[in-house]
Amino acid sequence: MLVDSHCHLDRLDYTKKHTGIADVIEKAQAKGINHLLSVCVTLEDYPAMAEMIKPYDQVSSTCGVHPLYKEAVMNEDLLLEYASAEKVIAIGETGLDYFYSPETKEWQIDAFRKQIRVAKKLNKPLIIHTRGAREDTLDILREEGAEQVGGILHCFTESIEMAEEAMQMGFYISVSGIVTFKNAKELQAVIKAVPLDRLLVETDSPYLAPVPHRGEENEPAYTYNVAEFVADLKGVSFEELAAATTNNYFTLFKNAKR
8 A cells, every 4th residue: 555645636737637526536546556645736726625635535635725826815714714625634734935035934834833823733644845945944943832743845956964854853764756757866875875774756746747757747556656655665576665664654644544
């Protein structure tokens, strides 16, 4: 069994590539991916996504505001209301992105802090997006006491030093299809060094399709390709990698349905 620990099911192409969410889930299950975490990026998007995944026990969700969506509503009370739902097992994705949007730094920091506080109120882990903001991300996690809930640094592309500091706070490191790219040697070295008991795999679909699907729209079924590459990279069997990452996911998200 594998888990796609980060996908955006409400953003897949249901006009050409898939006939519907049931089709996406069926394709994933055919490759051994039996649980999906559908990640929210704005509060405006959450109700429709929640309705979309409602019939599927093998799909859990998050609720939060992505750091690149400054135009989105960041209402702490509304987030608390939405994220209280049983099917919501994490807060996010939240975090900081100074690479693409340094001009919104202050808004990002405020939104990040608010979402950590909601996570602590609900005792639900965090899904963290971080790019070009290593020091601030770690500092804010520490200052806000994020170790109380832990979570995931998703689609990780940062340094081993950052990974180690995050892991010390109880966070897991999740790797996407980027690790399969030819120019990802530095990331490959980092992932090779991350302990198996702290590692997760994801697609971040519909983005970042792994080799050999690069250039296509990504989908949860391609978690298999990420896991296969990472197993080879770390010198373990596919079965060991799959068992470890699945166990890590359900250890972190105790309310997710197997």
